[in-house]
Amino acid sequence: MLYYLFDYLERAYQFPGASLFAYLSFRSAIAIIFSLLVTAVLGKRIIAMLQHYQMGESIRDLGLAGQKEKAGTPTMGGLMIIFGTLIPVLLLTKLDNIYIILLIVTTVWMGIIGLADDYLKIKRKDKEGLKGRFKIVGQVTLGLIVGATLYFHPGVTIKQQNFDGESFLQEEKSTKTTIPLLKNNEFDYSDIISWAGDGAKDYAWLIFIPAVIFIVTAVSNGANLTDGIDGLAAGTASIAVLTLGLFAWVSGNIIFADYLNVMYIPEVSEVVVFVAAFVGALVGFLWYNAFPAQVFMGDTGSLTIGGVIAVLALIVRKELLIPVLCGVFLIENLSVILQVSYFKYTKNRQGVGKRIFKMAPLHHHYQKLGYHESKIVSRFWIIAIMLAIISLVTLKIR
Numbered sequence: 001m002l003y004y005l006f007d008y009l010e011r012a013y014q015f016p017g018a019s020l021f022a023y024l025s026f027r028s029a030i031a032i033i034f035s036l037l038v039t040a041v042l043g044k045r046i047i048a049m050l051q052h053y054q055m056g057e058s059i060r061d062l063g064l065a066g067q068k069e070k071a072g073t074p075t076m077g078g079l080m081i082i083f084g085t086l087i088p089v090l091l092l093t094k095l096d097n098i099y100i101i102l103l104i105v106t107t108v109w110m111g112i113i114g115l116a117d118d119y120l121k122i123k124r125k126d127k128e129g130l131k132g133r134f135k136i137v138g139q140v141t142l143g144l145i146v147g148a149t150l151y152f153h154p155g156v157t158i159k160q161q162n163f164d165g166e167s168f169l170q171e172e173k174s175t176k177t178t179i180p181l182l183k184n185n186e187f188d189y190s191d192i193i194s195w196a197g198d199g200a201k202d203y204a205w206l207i208f209i210p211a212v213i214f215i216v217t218a219v220s221n222g223a224n225l226t227d228g229i230d231g232l233a234a235g236t237a238s239i240a241v242l243t244l245g246l247f248a249w250v251s252g253n254i255i256f257a258d259y260l261n262v263m264y265i266p267e268v269s270e271v272v273v274f275v276a277a278f279v280g281a282l283v284g285f286l287w288y289n290a291f292p293a294q295v296f297m298g299d300t301g302s303l304t305i306g307g308v309i310a311v312l313a314l315i316v317r318k319e320l321l322i323p324v325l326c327g328v329f330l331i332e333n334l335s336v337i338l339q340v341s342y343f344k345y346t347k348n349r350q351g352v353g354k355r356i357f358k359m360a361p362l363h364h365h366y367q368k369l370g371y372h373e374s375k376i377v378s379r380f381w382i383i384a385i386m387l388a389i390i391s392l393v394t395l396k397i398r
Contacts, residue, residue, distance in 0.1 A: 001090060001091050001095075002021065002091045002092055003021050003027065003091075003092055003093065003094060004095075006018040006019075006020075006021040007021065007022070010022070021092075024249075024269055024270070024272055024273065027092045027093070027273050028272050028273050028275075028276040029276070030088075030092060031088040031089070031092050031273050031274075031276040031277040031280065032276040032277065032279060032280035033280065034087070034088040034091070034092070034277070034280070035084045035085060035087070035088045035276070035277040035278070035279075035280030035281045035284060036084075036280045036281075036283060036284045037284075038083060038084045038087050038088065038281070038284070039080050039081070039083075039084035039280070039281050039283075039284025039285055039287070040284055040287060042080060042083055042084065043080050043284065043285070043287065043288050043295075046077065046079055046080050046083075046295075047074050047077070047288065047294055047295050050074035050075070050076055050077070050295065051074050070293070073293060073294070073295065073296055074294075074295045074296070075118055075122065075295070075296040075297075075298035075300075076115065076118045076119075076122075076296075076297075076298045076300045077285060077288065077289065077295035077296055077297045077298060077300070077301060078111065078114055078115075078297040078298055078299070078300030078301020078302065078303075078304055078305075079111075079115075079300055079301075080281070080284065080285050080288070080295070080301075081234075081278075081281045081282060081285050081297065081301050081304060081305070082107055082108075082111045082281075082300070082301075082304060083281075084277070084280065084281030084284050084285070085107060085274075085277045085278045085281045086104065086107060086108075088273075088276075088277040088280070089103075089104065089273070089274050089277050090104075092273055092277070093270060093273045093274060094270050097267055097270045098149065098153050098155040098156060098267075099156075099267065099268055099270060099271050099274075099315050100270055100271070100273075100274060102146055102149055102150075102311055102315065103271070103274050103308060103311060103312070103315075105142075105145065106142060106146070106304075106307045106308055106311045107304055107307075107308060109138070109142050109145075109307070110138075110139075110142065110220060110303045110304040110306070110307035110308070111300055111303075111304045113130065113135060113138040113139070113299075113303055114298065114299035114300035114301065114302065114303040114304060115299075115300045116129075116130050117129040117130035117135065117298075117299040117300075117303075118298040118299050118300050129299070130299075136217065139213075139216055139217040139220055139221075139303075139307075140213050140217060142216055142307065143209075143212050143213030143214070143215070143216035143217060144209065144212075144213060146212055146216060146311055146314065147205075147208060147209035147210075147211075147212030147213060148205075148209060150208075150212065150314060150315070151175065151204075151205045151208050151209060152205075154173070155267065156173070157171040157172060157173055157174070157265075157266055158171070158172060158174050158176065158263050158264065158265050158266075158317075159171055159172075159254075159257075159263075159264040159265075159266065160172075160263060160264070171266060174188070175188055175189040175190055175204045175207075175208045176188045176189075176263070176317070177189070177317040177318075177319060177320060178262070178263065178317050178318055178320065178321070179320055180320065180321050180324065180391075180394040181394055181397055186263070187320070188204075189204050189207045189208040189211065190203075190204035190207070192207045193206070193207060211319075212314060215310050215313070215314065215319050215322065216307060216310045216311065216314075218310075218333075219306045219307070219309055219310035219313075219322060219326060219329065220302075220303050220305075220306030220307045220310060221306065221333070222306055222326065222329035222330065222332065222333045223237060223302045223303070223305045223306030223309065223329055224299060224302040224303055224306060225329070225332045225333055225336060225361050226302070226328060226329050226332045226361070226363075227296075227297060227298075227301070227302040228361055228363050228364060229291075229363050229364075229367070229373040229376060229377060230289055230290060230291040230292065230293040230373060230374075230377065231286055231289055231290045231291060231293070231377045232363060232376075232377045232380055233297065233301070233302055233305060234282050234283075234285050234286050234289055234297065234301075234305075235282075235286060235377065235380075235381045235384070236328045236329070236380060236381060236384040237282055237305045237309065238279050238282040238283060238286075239381070239384040239385055239388050240309055240325050240326055240384065240388065241275055241278055241279055241282070241308070241309060241312065242275065242279050242388070243325055243388040243391055243392060244275065244309070244312040244313060244316060244318065244325070245271070245272050245275030245276065245279070245312075246392065247316045247318050248268050248269060248271040248272050248275065248312070248315070248316045249269060249272050250262060250395070251263060251264060251265045251268055251269075251316050251317070252264075252265060252266075252267070252268040252269025252270070252271070252272070253269060260395050260396065262395060263317060265315075265316065265317065268315060268316060271312065271315060271316070275312070278308060282305075285297065285301070291373060291374045291377070306329070309322075309326065310322070313325070318391075321391055321394065324387055324390055324391050324394075325387060325388060325391040326387075327383070327384070327387040328380055328383060328384050328387070331362055332361040332362055332363070333361075335356075335357055335360045335361050335362035335365070336360045336361050338356055338357075338360075339355060339356055339357055339360035340360075342354060342355065342356050343355055363376050363377075363380065
């Protein structure tokens with residue numbers, strides 16, 4: 001909204017300083033500062049409100065150090081992340097940008113699903129919270145909306161370099177994405193059904209939209225499992241989101257796209273302002289969530305984080321890089337899958353099976369080994385930074 005106000009003031013009155021809002025870098029800087037301030041100011045009020053309505057976390061005794069002390073800590077702190085993101089985004093971005101619209105819808109949509117889950121767990125004393133099938137339906141529906149929009153909306157286009165390497169072709173609708181670490185690093189979803197003949201590209205949505213649904217569902221659930229100890233999910237997510245913001249900046253700038261020989265995506269640079277606001281909100285949340293946590297994000301925050309990361313990766317066409325960039329989410333998911341599968345495979349007649357880890361997800365395994373959760377979080381952050389650097393290096397390693 002402020003963007004449009006200052007744009008009008010600049011065009012109509014040449015208002016001093018109004019032209020600054022035309023610059024992406026200025027709006028991104030304001031967004032991250034504003035989101036930090038919003039989260040800091042709203043944080044105490046949201047925590048007080050959650051305490052007033054007794055929205056405290058009920059903790060099961062799993063034999064982990066420091067676990068009992070966390071009982072009653074307010075949850076639903078993801079509201080801080082949502083408000084800390086949406087307020088700067090609504091003020092500072094071009095609200096007619098299709099990518100911004102998708103990210104706003106994702107933030108609100110996943111926030112509502114997480115909020116319903118947290119509410120049922122706490123106020124209704126339902127340990128399962130929102131039934132799994134309803135949660136999956138919500139995630140699949142969002143994936144369907146995102147996939148259909150990215151496929152059918154006329155504003156979602158790309159430009160690629162011409163064969164001379166010195167110019168870009170005209171904008172085109174495409175289902176192409178990037179495969180990391182390969183020389184000819186582009187993959188078109190329509191290639192999967194190329195056997196169907198010349199008209200196969202018209203039916204690429206049959207492959208593309210289900211792929212989007214799978215990615216949105218998988219990443220949101222991965223972030224949900226990672227949210228287990230103070231500061232882990234918010235810290236690793238902020239690193240991944242910041243990296244995707246750099247990809248958006250490069251892909252949305254025709255000069256950098258030309259220099260790095262990457263896919264140029266018109267209008268995607270506006271996403272950088274959203275990323276700045278989201279990272280600011282995550283860091284602001286960490287102010288209250290760092291050990292010992294004053295508030296937990298709950299599913300309100302973790303599902304939102306996963307959904308936003310998935311949609312960001314799809315927008316900048318780096319979804320195939322998610323296993324590397326979100327490697328922490330991946331190993332947390334795999335640890336649970338392996339633990340459950342191995343237990344079932346080795347289960348005897350008495351219903352007792354063997355375990356690979358002392359406890360799953362993986363961060364609880366290290367807690368069982370006696371590591372303090374602050375050390376576990378710090379080391380997972382370091383791993384996330386390394387994975388982010390590897391992801392950025394893929395721009396040139398092919």
